[in-house]
Amino acid sequence: MPSALINVPARAKRGDVIEIKTLMSHIMETGYRHIASGEVVPRDIITSFTCRYNGTEIFRADLYPAIAANPFITFFTTVTESGKFEFEWIGDRGFSETASASILVE
Amino acid sequence: MTDSDHTTRRTFLGLAGGAAASGLVPIVTVRTADATPAMLSSAIRNIVGEANVRTGKVKLDIPPLVENGNTVPMTVSVDSPMTADNYVKSIHVFNEKNPQPNIGNFYLRPGAGRAQVSTRIRLADSQKVTAIARLSDDTFWSVTADVVVTLAACTEEAI
Numbered sequence: 001m002p003s004a005l006i007n008v009p010a011r012a013k014r015g016d017v018i019e020i021k022t023l024m025s026h027i028m029e030t031g032y033r034h035i036a037s038g039e040v041v042p043r044d045i046i047t048s049f050t051c052r053y054n055g056t057e058i059f060r061a062d063l064y065p066a067i068a069a070n071p072f073i074t075f076f077t078t079v080t081e082s083g084k085f086e087f088e089w090i091g092d093r094g095f096s097e098t099a100s101a102s103i104l105v106e
Numbered sequence: 107m108t109d110s111d112h113t114t115r116r117t118f119l120g121l122a123g124g125a126a127a128s129g130l131v132p133i134v135t136v137r138t139a140d141a142t143p144a145m146l147s148s149a150i151r152n153i154v155g156e157a158n159v160r161t162g163k164v165k166l167d168i169p170p171l172v173e174n175g176n177t178v179p180m181t182v183s184v185d186s187p188m189t190a191d192n193y194v195k196s197i198h199v200f201n202e203k204n205p206q207p208n209i210g211n212f213y214l215r216p217g218a219g220r221a222q223v224s225t226r227i228r229l230a231d232s233q234k235v236t237a238i239a240r241l242s243d244d245t246f247w248s249v250t251a252d253v254v255v256t257l258a259a260c261t262e263e264a265i
Contacts, residue, residue, distance in 0.1 A: 017219030030228070030259075032205045058218070061225075062211040066204050068177040068226040068259075075212070078219035 004099035006087060011104040012079045020051065020059075021074040024089045024097060030065035046071055046091035054083040079105050146200055149207040150238065153198050154246045159238060163247040164197075166237045170252065175229040175259035182212075184221035184239045184247070194221035195240045203233040204259075216242075228259035 007021035024046060031043025043065065051059040059075045071089075082105045089097045150159070167181040184194045193216040199209040212223045221239070229235070232255045238248045 030205070053217075058215050060213040061223075062208075064206055064208040064210060066201060066206060066209040066228050068228050072224075072226050074224040075214070076218050076220040076222055077215075078217050080217075 004087065004089075004097060006085075006099050006101045008085055008101040008103055010102075011106060014080065014105050015078060017076050017078050018103075019074060019076055020085065021072070022049070022051075022087055022099075023070055023072045024049075025070050026089075026091065026095070028065070028067060028069040028071065032065065044092045044095075046089050046095060048088075048090040049073060050088045050090075051075070052086045052088075053077060054081065079103060081105055143202065146202055146207045146236075149200055150198075150236070153211075153238065153240075157244065157246050159246040159248045161248055163241075164237050164239045164249040166235065166249045166251045168235055168251050168253055171254045171256075172229070173256045175231075175255040175257055177226045178229050178253070178255075179224070180227050180235070181222065181224040182237045182239075183223075184241075186221045186239075186241065188214075188216055188218055188221055190216050191242065193218070193242045195242055195244075197221070197223055198238045198240070199227070200236045200238070201227075201229065201233055202235075203231040204229065209235070229253060229255045230258050231255060 003025050005023040009018050012018050026046050027044060029041055029044040033041045035041060045065055046063050049061040049063060050057060058077050061073060063071060082103060085101045087099045163185045165183045168178065172178050182197050182199060186192065186194045194214050196214065197212045200207050201209055209227050210225060214221060232253060234250050234252055236248055236250045238246055240246055
C-alpha cells in the first residue's frame with residue numbers, strides 16, 4: 001500500500017523560503033537484480049515527481065533506478081500566498097499517487 | 107645513433123600503445139553491466155549538448171565513505187540568487203559505475219528561493235558522482251565527488 005509523508009510548515013510569512021520534504025514508500029526495484037534461479041527481477045520504479053503550488057508547477061524531478069527505495073526528495077520554495085501544495089508521483093506498472101498539503105501565509 | 111634511438115623508442119611506444127588499447131577491449135566486454143566512462147560522457151552530452159561545462163558554483167554534499175550503497179544521502183546546492191533573470195533551471199546528477207549513468211534530473215523555478223535539492227541514492231561501487239547545474243543563461247557548472255562504498259547496491263540477489 002503506497003503512502004506519502006509530506007512535511008510543509010503549517011504557516012509562514014509572505015516571502016519566506018520554506019523547505020518541503022517528501023517521501024513516497026516504494027520498492028524502487030532497479031531491474032538489475034536476479035533471483036536465485038537467475039531470472040531478472042523486472043524494473044519497478046517511480047520515474048517522475050511533480051510539485052504544484054496553487055496549480056503552478058514549482059518543482060519536477062526525473063528519477064532513475066539509482067534513486068534509493070522510498071524516494072525522499074527535499075527542495076525549497078518562496079511562499080507568496082496561502083494555498084495548497086499538490087504532489088504527484090508517477091512510475092512503472094501504472095503507478096500513480098498524489099498527496100497535498102496546505103499552508104497559511106500571513 | 108641518436109636517430110636510430112628515437113626510432114626504436116617511437117616504435118616501442120607505438121607497440122605499447124597498441125597493446126594497451128587492445129588490452130582494454132576485453133575489460134570493457136567483461137564489465138558490460140557497469141556504466142562506462144563513455145556512457146557517462148554520452149549521458150552528460152545528452153543534457154548539455156555542445157555547451158562547455160565549467161567547474162564551480164555547484165556544491166555536492168555526499169559522505170566520502172559510506173557503509174551501505176543502497177541508501178546514500180546526497181544534497182546538491184548551487185550558488186545562485188534565484189531571481190527572475192538569474193536562476194538555476196535544472197540540476198542533473200550522474201554516476202560513473204552504476205549499471206546506468208543517470209541518477210536524477212531536478213527542474214527548478216526562480217521562485218524556489220534557494221537552489222538546493224536533497225535525496226537518497228544508490229551506489230553500486232566506489233566511484234565518482236557528478237552534479238551539473240544549468241543556469242538561466244544556459245551555462246553549465248559542475249562538481250564531482252569521490253565516494254567509497256563498502257556494501258554495494260544493485261548487485262545483491264533478490265530473495
